[in-house]
Amino acid sequence: MADTNGQSGNQSGNGAAGKSALTALVAGSKEVKTRALQEMETYKNPEKTDLWKSVLRVKHDETPRSRALGVLSNVFLHLHPAKINRDAVSYSYTWGMGGISFYIYIVLVFTGALLMFYYHPSKVIAFRDILYLEHDVPFGKLLRNMHRWAAHLMVITVELHMFRVFLTGSYKKPREFNWAVGVILLVLTLLLSFTGYLLPDDQLGFWAVTVGTNMARATPMLGHDGPFGSQFGMTPFNDVRFALLGGSIVDSNALLRAYIWHCVAIPIIASTFMVVHFWRIRKDGGISGPAPMMMESEIKPLRKV
């Protein structure tokens, strides 16, 4: 009897526990449903989502103050920011590396344009042009070395700039989008360096590009040696390496392609992204930094009314 009673007691206990678990489950699923519906609502208004706010700026509302703000915060209507945070622009905070990277880029564009007057992107002649620059063109050696050293320096300063942004946590909201733009700029800086490498048509560049483009052979799906490459019909004559070199070996087509990427395509893309990068700094509220401080001497006495 006792056993049976115990069992039935257990059963009713189990039943109650089961019921309360069921009620909790139903309540939980209702909550999930409500949250899912709320989430769906935000998709009906995409401008309210964090992603939207991080990529595109939200409009100011229609008040006189915010209309004035609209002008002051517009990069085209007001090129310089209306006010800046002294502590955020100090070199001890920014290291000045973003600005220095940009100035080096200007030096590179300028010296690069002058180098183009003396350089032909064609096999044999290219290397002769380099020798001519080094030994005969007035200030040619200086010009070439300014371009070369500035290129090395820019890779270093861009990386230091990225390191500073990381250390100060400036990649966080609302600057996620500008961080992503920065990553693209880093890749473009490296690509500029890499494509420039082949242009002197010397042994160093030839082998660097041979190794670099051979790596492209192993690209998944797009390289003939890469995973699933053969399944996708890739051969040495139609894969991504072939597209980069304009052939299956590093030869005159590769030199021409490197030249066009280096002197035309990548500079145009990089300059466009730099404009977006600088515009975003303004739109994200200026350079990040500690909360603005005012010295006692700067505080104006209150006007009597």
Ligand code: HEM
């Ligand atoms: C061509 C390369 C680049 C140039 C010319 C450039 C230029 C600049 C400049 C002038 C600033 C203003 C503040 C400062 O100077 O530190 C800045 C800020 C910023 N940059 Fe870059 N940048 C480049 C690459 C990058 C990279 C690789 C990243 C990160 C992946 C990045 C992320 C950012 C972010 C998030 C800010 C805002 C920082 C803050 O508000 O404190 N940038 N950039």
